[in-house]
Amino acid sequence: MHRRTPTPLIARSAELAAIAESAERARSNAASVLLTGPPGYGKTALLDEAVSRLDDRRVIRVRAASFESDLAYTTAEAIARRIGAHLPTTRDDDAVDPLSVGRAILDAVDALDEPLCVVVDDIQWVDAASARALRFVLRRLDTQPLLVIRAGRPGSTPLTTTIPRLSESDALADIEIALRPFTAEDTQELAASVLGRPVSRRSAARLTDSCGGSPLVVSSAIRNALANGPVLVHPGADDLVVPEDSSLSRQVGDTLASATPAARDTTVIAAVLRDPTPLVRLRAIGARLGRTTDIDAAAALGLVRLRDQDGVTVIEPDHALIADIVVATLPHAERITLHAAAAAEFGGHRALRHRVEAADTADSSLADDLIDAARSAADTGNPDNAVELALTALRIAGTGTADEERLLQQVGLIAIRTRRHERVFSLVPAFERLPRTLARELVLLELYTLTGRSVEAMARGEGVLSDPSDTPDARAIRAVAAEAIARVQLAMQDFGPVVAQTRKALDLVSAAPSDPSELDDPTLAWLVAPVDIELRALGWRIAGAARTGDVQTILATIDDLDRLFAAGPDRPATIDALVTRARVFLGMGDLDRAVADLARADVLLRRFSTSWTGGIGRAIYAHILFLTGQWDASVTIADTAVGLALDETNLSGWPIALAVSALVRAARGESDATAERVSAAADAASRWSFSAYDREIPDTALAESARAVGDRAGQLAATDALAADPPSGSSHAWIAYRIDAFVALGRSTEARPLLSLCRDPRSGWRPSSGALDWLIGRVEEGAGNTTVAIDAYRRAVNDPANARFPFPRAIARHDLARALVAANRPGEAATELTAAIDEFRRLGAAPYLARSVTALATVQRLATDASLRSSHADPLDALTTRERQVAYALSTGLTNREIAESLYVSVTTVNFHVRNILGKLGLSSRRELRSLIGSRAAPTGRRPRIIS
Numbered sequence: 001m002h003r004r005t006p007t008p009l010i011a012r013s014a015e016l017a018a019i020a021e022s023a024e025r026a027r028s029n030a031a032s033v034l035l036t037g038p039p040g041y042g043k044t045a046l047l048d049e050a051v052s053r054l055d056d057r058r059v060i061r062v063r064a065a066s067f068e069s070d071l072a073y074t075t076a077e078a079i080a081r082r083i084g085a086h087l088p089t090t091r092d093d094d095a096v097d098p099l100s101v102g103r104a105i106l107d108a109v110d111a112l113d114e115p116l117c118v119v120v121d122d123i124q125w126v127d128a129a130s131a132r133a134l135r136f137v138l139r140r141l142d143t144q145p146l147l148v149i150r151a152g153r154p155g156s157t158p159l160t161t162t163i164p165r166l167s168e169s170d171a172l173a174d175i176e177i178a179l180r181p182f183t184a185e186d187t188q189e190l191a192a193s194v195l196g197r198p199v200s201r202r203s204a205a206r207l208t209d210s211c212g213g214s215p216l217v218v219s220s221a222i223r224n225a226l227a228n229g230p231v232l233v234h235p236g237a238d239d240l241v242v243p244e245d246s247s248l249s250r251q252v253g254d255t256l257a258s259a260t261p262a263a264r265d266t267t268v269i270a271a272v273l274r275d276p277t278p279l280v281r282l283r284a285i286g287a288r289l290g291r292t293t294d295i296d297a298a299a300a301l302g303l304v305r306l307r308d309q310d311g312v313t314v315i316e317p318d319h320a321l322i323a324d325i326v327v328a329t330l331p332h333a334e335r336i337t338l339h340a341a342a343a344a345e346f347g348g349h350r351a352l353r354h355r356v357e358a359a360d361t362a363d364s365s366l367a368d369d370l371i372d373a374a375r376s377a378a379d380t381g382n383p384d385n386a387v388e389l390a391l392t393a394l395r396i397a398g399t400g401t402a403d404e405e406r407l408l409q410q411v412g413l414i415a416i417r418t419r420r421h422e423r424v425f426s427l428v429p430a431f432e433r434l435p436r437t438l439a440r441e442l443v444l445l446e447l448y449t450l451t452g453r454s455v456e457a458m459a460r461g462e463g464v465l466s467d468p469s470d471t472p473d474a475r476a477i478r479a480v481a482a483e484a485i486a487r488v489q490l491a492m493q494d495f496g497p498v499v500a501q502t503r504k505a506l507d508l509v510s511a512a513p514s515d516p517s518e519l520d521d522p523t524l525a526w527l528v529a530p531v532d533i534e535l536r537a538l539g540w541r542i543a544g545a546a547r548t549g550d551v552q553t554i555l556a557t558i559d560d561l562d563r564l565f566a567a568g569p570d571r572p573a574t575i576d577a578l579v580t581r582a583r584v585f586l587g588m589g590d591l592d593r594a595v596a597d598l599a600r601a602d603v604l605l606r607r608f609s610t611s612w613t614g615g616i617g618r619a620i621y622a623h624i625l626f627l628t629g630q631w632d633a634s635v636t637i638a639d640t641a642v643g644l645a646l647d648e649t650n651l652s653g654w655p656i657a658l659a660v661s662a663l664v665r666a667a668r669g670e671s672d673a674t675a676e677r678v679s680a681a682a683d684a685a686s687r688w689s690f691s692a693y694d695r696e697i698p699d700t701a702l703a704e705s706a707r708a709v710g711d712r713a714g715q716l717a718a719t720d721a722l723a724a725d726p727p728s729g730s731s732h733a734w735i736a737y738r739i740d741a742f743v744a745l746g747r748s749t750e751a752r753p754l755l756s757l758c759r760d761p762r763s764g765w766r767p768s769s770g771a772l773d774w775l776i777g778r779v780e781e782g783a784g785n786t787t788v789a790i791d792a793y794r795r796a797v798n799d800p801a802n803a804r805f806p807f808p809r810a811i812a813r814h815d816l817a818r819a820l821v822a823a824n825r826p827g828e829a830a831t832e833l834t835a836a837i838d839e840f841r842r843l844g845a846a847p848y849l850a851r852s853v854t855a856l857a858t859v860q861r862l863a864t865d866a867s868l869r870s871s872h873a874d875p876l877d878a879l880t881t882r883e884r885q886v887a888y889a890l891s892t893g894l895t896n897r898e899i900a901e902s903l904y905v906s907v908t909t910v911n912f913h914v915r916n917i918l919g920k921l922g923l924s925s926r927r928e929l930r931s932l933i934g935s936r937a938a939p940t941g942r943r944p945r946i947i948s
Contacts, residue, residue: 008193010215011186013047014912015177019149021051022175023057026147027115030138035151035180040216043151046179046618047119050149057115057147064125075120075130081115083108098129102136102486117146123152138194154178160503180908181213185643187222188216194222198648198684202384212320219420252325254429255301262294263301264313269293269302272338272357275315279306281345287343336360349373350367362398370411375523383418383610390414391423405434410523412443417526419610419649421450424675437523438464438477445484450649454492461485465504472513473520476527479508483533487612494859498544499553502537509533535564535573536612539580544583554584555759572608575601579617583693584622589766591804595624602637615645615653620662620693627768631843632888635664635881655685659697665881666705667807669847673881674705695727696734700769703737708847716741732757733769736808742777755779768805774812781819790819797832810839814852817859826859833859844884846877875932878920886913891933892925 009016015035024032037043049061062078073087080087080101085108088100099613109116119132120126131629138148182190185202191197199207205353211217256264269285270277281297286293298304303326305318318321327335343354352373355366370393377386390411397403412431415424424431425594428447441460445736448457464481467474482505489498509530516525538561545553561577578601585594598621605614618641625634639659648654658681666674678698699722706714715737722734735754742751758765758772777792793816796802802809813836820829833856840849876884889899923929 008190009042009045009049010193011182012042012049012179013178014916015046016050016053018175018177020053023117025119027145030141030144030146030148032138032174033147033149034174034176035149035179036154036177038153038214039181040214041181042215043179044121047149047151051117051119054117056110057117057145059117059119059317061121063121064123064127069125069127071103072127072129072395073133075126076105077130079118079120079134080105080108083112085109098132099136101129101133105133106141109144109146111142115147117147117149119151121151123150124155125152135761155189166485182208182211182215182218183213184208186215187218188643188646190219191222194219195226196731198646201256201644202647210320212761214319214321217321234695234853240608240746249328250327252303252322253329255303256326256329259301260294262292262569263297265291266293266295266298266332267290267301267303268326268334269338270298270315271317271323272330272335273342274317274320274323275350276307276309276316276438278312278314282315285338285341285345289337290345349760354423356392356396359396362401363396364401364403367393367397367403367407371407371414374410374414378414378418378526383420386414386418387411387420387423408434409437409439409443412447413439413523414799416446416479421447421649423934425451438469438474439521442477442481442484444727445481445488449484449491451486454488457488458485458492463486472518473524475508475512476519476524479505479512479530479533480527482508483540484536486537486544490540490543491510493547495544495547498546499541502541502544502739505537506534507879509537529573531564531568532571532573533809535561535571537575538564539573539577539613542584543580543653546587554588557581558584570604570607572604572610575604575608575611578604579611579613579620582617586624591624591628595621595628600623610649612650613653613735615641615648615650616656616693617653618644619653619657622657623663623694623697626663627807629839629843631664631667632884635661636885638664651684655681656693656697658684659701662701663697663704666701667708667843667845667848668881669708669845671709672704674701678702694723694730694733696730696732700733700737703741707737708845712741712744712845716745728764729766731766732763732765734896736770736775739775743778745780746782748779751779751782757891767802768808770808771799771802771805772827773799774808774815777812777815777819781815786819786822790816790823799802806839807843807845810836810843810845811848813839814855817855819857830856830859844876871900875921879917883913883917885922886910887917887929888933890914890917891930893930 019033019035023029028712031484035043035046039168047061051061060079060082062075062082064075077087083105085104087104095758101324133451163219184201184205185414187208188201189197191199191204207218207221211221242830256267259267265286266282269282269289269291273282273285283293284293295306299306299315303318303322304315306313306315308314317326321353330338339354339358343351343358345351346354352369356370359366370389374386374389374393377383377389390407393881394404394407394411397407399839408427408430411427412424415421425447428444428451431440431447441464445457445460445464448454448460461481463485465478465485467478481674482501486498486501486505489495489501512530513519513528514530514791516522517523519528532600537913538557542554542557542561545551545557558581561581564577565574570801578597582594582601585591585597598617601617602621608614611617618637622634622638622641625637638657638661641653645651645654645657651936658677661678662674664683665677678701681698699718703715703718706718718739719741721890726732726734735757739751739754742748755772755775757763758775773796777789777796780786781789793812796812797809797816802812813832817832817836820826820832833852837849837852837856840846840852876887879887886899896914897907900907901909918924919931919934923932
């Protein structure tokens with residue numbers, strides 16, 4: 001058999017940590033791990049990795065075999081051989097006693113002078129006699145350094161029912177781990193590792209669902225894509241297929257060959273149907289085919305299963321992979337016949353699907369039905385289904401047919417309507433070959449824009465606007481194209497004509513139909529969306545005006561948008577208008593209104609997935625939350641933006657989301673995680689465009705990471721490129737890091753000239769990374785002017801405007817305390833350090849907190865140093881970043897389900913984190929956790945909250 005390529009161990013870090021924790025406990029007392037999961041869930045790979053980390057003890061590993069499960073002591077004998085035990089043999093007619101077998105093993109274990117780990121894999125095949133003997137052994141090793149790991153399929157087995165728990169005194173010494181199926185995020189991570197390129201969440205979700213979440217099957221599909229996949233323009237265009245697993249194929253084939261004809265036919269029909277099917281339906285399909293069915297016999301084969309669904313007994317394949325294998329054994333003609341019979345029996349979408357499977361030749365009628373179904377799916381908010389149905393219609397019609405041109409244009413329109421452009425990028429050459437129509441030009445305008453062909457996009461758009469046609473359809477298309485041209489101008493950074501272009505767009509909206517029934521082509525009815533066009537046009541207008549300094553237009557557009565927001569319900573275009581306006585507010589220094597717009601946009605993103613700016617909006621919002629000291633919320637938003645970035649039509653927010661995700665981790669001293677995300681951001685930026693929003697964030701994250709761990713030379717080096725070629729339109733945070741590093745390295749003379757950049761209003765510098773007075777204090781302190789430095793630091797700390805940025809203000813307090821100590825004013829220094837400690841503790845800035853605690857201990861010269869450290873230590877320091885997020889969410893009173901929705905994870909994952917949090921913190925209830933979180937809240941008493 002072909003040797004399977006090892007698969008990276010993905011999504012099993014929590015399980016590895018749990019095993020490692022049990023191993024640590026097993027240094028003094030016995031501990032047990034029960035690991036269960038269906039075939040293909042990676043139990044063996046997980047065991048391999050876990051065992052490889054147990055280099056401080058002897059590992060005895062055995063695997064039970066199915067053909068030996070009805071023999072006595074086979075597993076016990078395997079263990080005995082590996083530890084040098086001699087089991088008693090049968091004498092005369094006496095059977096070997098489990099106790100005597102157990103005593104022999106126990107004697108051998110007692111003779112060992114090193115910690116022991118016993119691993120038993122495939123415990124479902126362990127014979128009952130061995131299980132009894134092992135129970136005898138393990139119960140008597142309760143107080144010895146022994147780790148037992150049992151792994152197998154879910155369900156009762158001799159080693160799960162006879163060894164419920166090893167330790168009577170410590171329930172934590174015995175844990176059960178049920179391997180969960182892969183999620184879309186896990187598949188994305190595995191795909192990135194194997195393929196060396198990203199896969200979108202939608203593609204990952206499709207693949208994960210089709211593989212039943214089985215890591216083994218997902219891995220096989222991804223490796224198949226590695227061997228056969230095309231080079232993709234956009235990761236969302238990826239469409240991975242599930243390959244046949246050869247070893248499982250043999251098992252299925254052998255089972256079918258041994259079945260009765262009625263059982264085989266029942267299994268085959270269920271496999272072709274795939275979805276749960278009422279028994280009466282399956283029997284009816286069999287009758288249509290003239291075949292006898294035997295449902296009980298088929299279920300006994302293990303290839304299908306029966307279950308209750310809403311009070312009806314249904315039959316379905318035991319696994320999607322099994323269904324694929326069964327169907328693959330069928331002759332083509334038989335598959336067609338089966339699908340045709342199913343189509344005749346069912347109605348609605350299920351019948352349509354079987355008609356597609358039964359289609360053996362081009363079918364114009366079926367293609368039209370599929371296009372109608374695609375439009376219905378788009379109408380009801382199912383964009384992926386809509387595009388899939390449309391593409392299927394195109395395949396059913398066949399190439400070179402009279403229907404192809406008509407259907408191709410419909411496919412393009414459905415793709416841009418549902419914001420699933422990436423699914424049709426590969427069809428651009430086919431669209432270009434179509435006869436020119438305004439609808440085709442609109443499709444190409446959108447596709448060219450997203451594939452970086454901006455000049456060609458502009459040409460298509462201008463061609464639409466200059467077209468003399470005056471039909472209702474033409475006027476509707478022109479209005480949409482005019483708004484799209486403004487978007488292209490912004491992408492090209494041609495800001496001058498944007499305002500005029502948006503005015504033209506709104507004029508064309510006024511001339512376009514306001515009622516979809518006015519259109520000649522009903523398939524274009526979705527283009528009649530005057531409010532959406534106006535919202536987006538005003539959003540592009542305010543962005544263009546901000547870049548050209550047109551203050552009057554900015555103010556007027558702010559009012560226009562407020563009017564539109566108040567006039568009607570929210571919609572996807574509302575997000576675009578809010579995000580673009582928020583960016584202008586940031587440029588104006590109006591942080592409050594920027595935060596309000598971005599918070600509202602973030603809420604709307606849960607309802608609408610078809611905005612142009614949703615991804616970058618999340619990233620900007622996360623960055624602002626970081627700057628304003630809401631770090632747990634910031635990392636939640638940033639990680640959500642990263643996780644969903646590849647599903648965005650506009651990928652420009654992906655790199656910046658990764659960079660923002662690195663910022664919090666940098667300030668918390670997580671150097672490896674910071675470097676990993678910054679590297680990923682650079683890779684993403686090299687593949688696709690990088691948002692113009694604050695391009696310095698990746699280097700700033702590296703500078704912060706170096707400062708957090710005290711690497712001042714690294715802090716300076718991280719800003720070298722920014723200093724050599726300062727990016728335009730950013731906050732110039734690099735200046736603060738550079739001044740700070742120069743002074744710390746004793747080069748304050750090189751730092752002083754940089755202050756002039758901060759004072760120059762044309763530089764774009766903003767104080768979010770450190771107030772000007774703090775920087776002045778740094779330079780003066782470095783020059784030995786302690787009194788001047790203290791005054792500057794004091795102004796930085798006390799200026800109410802700087803309270804918006806608690807992290808740099810806390811740093812300023814720490815620096816002020818140092819200067820006060822130099823001025824022999826320890827009492828004042830202690831006050832400032834105490835305030836800094838409170839802020840660093842709230843933020844979770846562990847490296848800064850540690851330095852401030854040490855400094856305070858030195859200043860106060862107290863003998864109770866340990867008590868002081870304890871009183872100011874971060875009580876959440878033991879938690880991971882994700883656990884901090886869950887802890888804060890719990891403290892606000894959210895339920896586990898609400899937390900799961902906020903963090904875009906499963907409820908099971910949240911349950912796991914809650915158990916870890918309470919265990920790590922030594923708490924017994926959520927109430928205790930809320931009290932703990934409340935005690936570390938901000939001085940204002942405002943309760944931290946999760947925002948997603």
